[in-house]
Amino acid sequence: MPELPEVETVRRRLERALRGRRLRRVHVVDDPIVYDAVTPAAFARALRGQRVVAARRKGKHLWLELDRRPWPLFHFGMTGWIHLDSGGLDRRFTKLVLETDDGTRAVFTDPRRLGRIRLQDDPPAERPIAELGFDVLEGVPAPRDLHTMLQRRSAPLKAVLLDQGVFAGVGNWVADEVLFQAGVRPQRPASSLSIAEVRALRQSLLRIIRKAVAVGADDARFPASWLFHHRWGKRADAYTSRGDQIVHETIGGRTTAWVPKRQR
DNA sequence: CTCAGTGTTCAGTG
């Protein structure tokens, strides 16, 4: 379930587990779809024996800084993940295992194979990270600047929130939660928002991202008032904690859960 | 058997 809060949570775990450690073993699985523009063998060769300096992230992309380039870069797609607790994993979906000199293991898995493993000399300067907009944890523009950016976009706000070239790290659940908490209808043209609405949207975004990251993306610890707890399973009897009805429709090409009574 | 899905990319259109 990888949107920014989930990826940031993995980044922090990886940094704690791998920082300063040497990669003793690199086990790769032959998968020409998940390994993008690099063969698994070449990927393994580049990593083996290197020391991990840091774990970095921008938007939903995660990479390891090693003491020698190139560096490994990960994107999780819809179903990818990196596990540090390798117990109970379904071996069918394992694409990569990194083992450090102290025996720690990090396992990349992805059943649906929409995730990507890459090898790059300078990830922030190369595609796809170079094409990202601002990271919604690190650098959301001031309300006036954000308003100016949105003025130029006629697409539904939901679609613009999902545009990684603008809001890097926002995914389907975060977008719906932001729109719900800001009280804005998802189908509104982005250009139609007033400065006051942009301010509310921005505040909701910051609050949601910071809270989700603070609780380690553990949804059981998301506030009870969040739409998140009620949005799953397109059931006609879905209601918010305040008893308002939730509707589901496709907006911006994605299933969108929203509350007509609260969003204008 | 059918369909939805916490994402991205590409083709087609205006």
Add this chain to the structure above:
DNA sequence: TCACTGAACACTGA
């Protein structure tokens, strides 16, 4: 070129 839309990708689980 750019913005926008919808389909494609790939696969599991309900």
